[in-house]
Amino acid sequence: MSSSSEYEEPICKICETNYTDISPCEYCGQDACKICTAKGKWVYSHISGKRQYNLCSLCAGHIQSVERLVYSGYIKWSSMSSLGIKWFSVSGCEKWACLHKITIDNYVNVALDNEDKEQIGKDIDTGRSDPSSYNFSLCEALLRLETPNYKEDIKKILYAYCVRNSKVGYCQGMNMVAVWLLMHFDHNTAFLMLCFLVEKLLLPDFYIGSKHGNSLNGFYIESTVIASVLEHIMPHMKKSQIPTNEFADFFSMQHLIQLFVSTVDIETTIYLWDRLFEEGSIALIRGVGSLAKVYEKNIKEGTHPLHIIKLLNSSKVVMKVKETYEKIQKKVTKSRVSRIRQLAKDFRAKQWLDCEKIIVHKLEKVSSFTKEEIEKLQKRFKSLLQELSAPNSPKGTFKRQPIQKSSKTIKFKTQDHESSQPVGISKTQFLKLLSDVAPGIVSKGEEIFNKYDQDASGYLDFRELTIAMSVVSKGTFEEKLRICFDAFDYDQSGYLEGCEISELIEKMLIPYMDALKNNPEAKDLSEKMRKINAKMMFLCEKSNGKVFFDDFLCGMKADIFLYSCVNEFMGADKPRVSSVIKALNSENLAEDVGLQIVHNNPCRMCTVF
DSSP states (O other): OOOOGGHHHBBBBTTTBBBBBEEETTTTTTTTTTTTEEEEEEESOOOOOOOOEEEHHHHHHHHHHHHHHTTTTOOOOSSSHHHHHHHHHTHHHHHHHHHHHGGGGGTTTTOOOHHHHHHHHHHHHTTTTTTGGGGGHHHHHHHHSSSSHHHHHHHHHHHHHHHHHTOOOOOHHHHHHHHHHHHSSSSHHHHHHHHOOOOOOTTTTTOOOOOOOTTTTTHHHHHHHHHHHHHOOOGGGGGGGSHHHHHHHHHHHHHHTTTTTSSSSSOOOOOOHHHHHOTTTTTHHHHHHHHHHHHHHHHHTTTOOHHHHHHHSSSOOHHHHHHHHHHTTTSSSSHHHHHHHHHHHHHHHHHHSSOOOOOOOOOOOSOOHHHHHHHHHHHHHHHHHHHTTTTTOOOOOOOOOOEEEEEEEHHHHHHHHTTTTOOOBOOOHHHHHHHHHGGGGGGGGGHHHHHHOTTTSSBBOEEEEEEHHHHHHHHHOOOOHHHHHHHHTTTTOOOOOHHHHHHHHHTTTTHHHHHHOOOTHHHHHHHHHHHHHHHHEEEHHHHTTTTEEEHHHHHHOOOHHHHHHHHHTTTTTSSSSSHHHHOOOOOHHHHTTTSOOOSOOOOHHHHHO
């Protein structure tokens, strides 16, 4: 005998109403009633091929959004769309590129780092960037655009970016961002926008790769901020089964690394990019917070963040996200985010002070120091910080003051180091250290400090200092020359122009110029200096006024006199790690009175603000 359930009317999965005439969506397979079904919709990505299908209203909504964007000119392939023109102006990228005279032509046909080239090849040639790799709405949009040179276009943008930003290099997720940019900009502007995002808009080490031993440091800082924000806008998360910081890591990874590309529907991505270019990087925090808030009910029920990401991928949430974003905007302020970011940077810096095997192993891979040398440096560095933070010390301390109002998650992470010791050395202290280890380059000490202060925290933590001192005291000729090259690349263009080369050569030849003054009869020395300047100027002219590092390196190696100048300029004859350890002492690195120092007993106004 049949059960009564066999006679129950089927339920439409869209409107959740009982109807007798239910038919499945020919794309997602969900049962939908006549009211929730759209007939004859063109689907390009269907497994059965490109043709018209009967879809549920949810899938049909994605198709309608895509068709509207494509046919209205809001998105195009490798040409300027109306959205692209708006973003280029509103973001500030147009003024920035014009001021610095940046163009993709300066970086085409220039040698690329093999590691970056190999990784880009994996992400493009193996299908990871094909339209089928993206969510439904973005895949449909890409298939509707004419893209005969699809892969070559993506490579062109990423190659040029990596040549300009060789210090950061390629990071997974950039391929998806590059595809999104090419849907709104021509090649040159897509390249400019990618550089602007990495260099100006996002955190300095947001996309930093494993070659620096601190992979995705910027992401983890932002994830820590997001954990705090989630507890602020949804207090119930403090009692959730999944710790907030773990939820934030799982939930925000794809959204942040891909900048919302293919993690939400195409209209939501456009809205969040509008906010990104109008508000800056804080829009990432507000955006992820808004997406989580939309699914607050699921979070309360204990749904895993990865499942919520799947729901987001297949849903159309642009209206809900807009409404939620506007509500939380007043709660997620710039001052709050800035405070928590700094606290997160301090916490990350403290982790490098712990004597763990994995820390030493990472530093071995990215520096020239041995395991024993790193452990000695680590021990001396910790002692130095303790000396500098001693109570009533006349040297002062640059220890961070505790943040009074931060989430339970952040306080738990940072409570140990807030009350103990500072986590790095300041720029002034680094310059004093540099004057002992490599006095020849002290004049460019600020540029070198900024180069290794990868998270722009205002201090060098143990990892950053170890890498810097490794190159200065024990690096290869190429590594040392790279420091000089970057220090004189004032506009961070990735290449040196004639005036920058002249100044670099002039600095290196100062000892020889002094010798020539004392002995005007030394005609051989005078002739050598003249030839060196002539050679470098010829190299500059041959390179159309733009000398990239590989060409500069070859030019330096080709002249034995110039080669020896670089070694002497960088202090090649100095003792190795012993010189660094000896210079790392509180008497030597004591900050002068009058410098900006945070004292142990701040005044009342400091506490208030």
